[in-house]
Amino acid sequence: MQYAILGDIHSSKEDLEEVLRQISNEAPGAIRIGTGDIFECTISKKDVTAHKFTNLKDVMILPDGFVDLLTFVSVRGNQEERILLLTETDEQLREKLAIMPETYEVGRAEIIHGHQWEWGGEPWDLMQAETSAPITFYGHSHRSSWTMDGVLQEVEFGKAYELNKSNILVNVGAVIGNREWVLYDAEGETLTFMKA
Ligand SMILES: [Mn+2]
Numbered sequence: 109m110q111y112a113i114l115g116d117i118h119s120s121k122e123d124l125e126e127v128l129r130q131i132s133n134e135a136p137g138a139i140r141i142g143t144g145d146i147f148e149c150t151i152s153k154k155d156v157t158a159h160k161f162t163n164l165k166d167v168m169i170l171p172d173g174f175v176d177l178l179t180f181v182s183v184r185g186n187q188e189e190r191i192l193l194l195t196e197t198d199e200q201l202r203e204k205l206a207i208m209p210e211t212y213e214v215g216r217a218e219i220i221h222g223h224q225w226e227w228g229g230e231p232w233d234l235m236q237a238e239t240s241a242p243i244t245f246y247g248h249s250h251r252s253s254w255t256m257d258g259v260l261q262e263v264e265f266g267k268a269y270e271l272n273k274s275n276i277l278v279n280v281g282a283v284i285g286n287r288e289w290v291l292y293d294a295e296g297e298t299l300t301f302m303k304a
Contacts, residue, residue, distance in 0.1 A: 110135050111214050114289035115143025115182065115221070115247040116282035119169035123283045124177055130304035135291050141212060142182025143247035143280055144221030147205075149190045160196035167194045175201060184208035185221040213241070214259070215294030222246030222279075234279075242274035245290065250303050252281030252288050268298040 112131045131138060148169040164256050168191050171188045188205045207246050225246075226236040231253035232282055233249065254261045254269075255277045263271070265288075278299060281288030287304040 109215065109293045110161065111142045111292045111294065112136035112138040113143060113245050113280050113292055114283055115185070115280060116145045116250050116284055117142075117147075117151055118187065118282075118284040119148040119171060119174060120284040121171040121174045121177065121210065122270055122284065123287050124174070126287050126304040127176060127283050127289050130287075130302065131289065138291060139214075140180035141214065141219055142178075142180055143219055143245060144183045144185025144208070145187045145221075145247065146178060146182050146185070147187050147191060148284075149187045149194070151190070151194055153190065153292070156194065158191065159194075159241065161194055162197045164195060164197060164199050164201055167191055170201075173240070178193050181212060181301060182208055183210060183212050183219055183221055186223040214229055215243075217243035217245060217292065217294070219245045222234065222248040234277075237277060239275075239277065243271060243276045245278045245280055245292070247282065248281035249279060250284070250286065251279055252290075252303075253276040254284075254299065263301050265303045268293075268300045271297045271299050 133250055153166050192205055228235050249304040253261050256273055257275045289302050291300040
């Protein structure tokens with residue numbers, strides 16, 4: 109089974125369309141899965157108050173037709189969590205956000221947004237990850253990268269890397285701006301970074 113893993117879309121409809129087009133061309137049979145931050149929340153973390161908005165459009169970017177492109181499962185990111193925290197409405201989209209899982213399993217891999225982990229340093233990066241699967245796909249920092257046993261590996265777009273070990277962490281990059289995603293072949297145990 110092949111999986112097309114994509115995330116950090118941040119409501120960028122054009123970038124998502126380009127990535128979905130490439131997935132359809134390069135891996136038409138792949139199951140698409142999101143790593144979260146599908147939507148962009150327009151209220152920053154520091155501006156969050158107890159006030160509850162009753163209109164989703166007041167707290168998020170929602171381009172026309174964007175939701176129609178979201179035909180795949182996604183784990184939730186910090187953007188979705190903030191949108192939920194800020195709103196109180198029976199709009200159907202809010203319910204869709206509320207049921208997004210925190211993690212999702214595919215083959216021997218797990219998918220998580222990654223904001224749950226410890227981030228920091230200069231430049232800002234992942235400090236510590238708590239993983240439970242041999243292979244973990246995440247996002248959050250908008251940088252395509254991967255490590256095996258904590259050692260940073262090369263990233264060449266379009267090249268298939270073998271995942272013959274455990275303790276593998278894969279940052280799938282961002283759809284917004286970079287149009288990056290990852291193709292994971294669970295049978296052949298390969299990983300290919302892609303860029304549309
Ligand atoms: Mn994020």
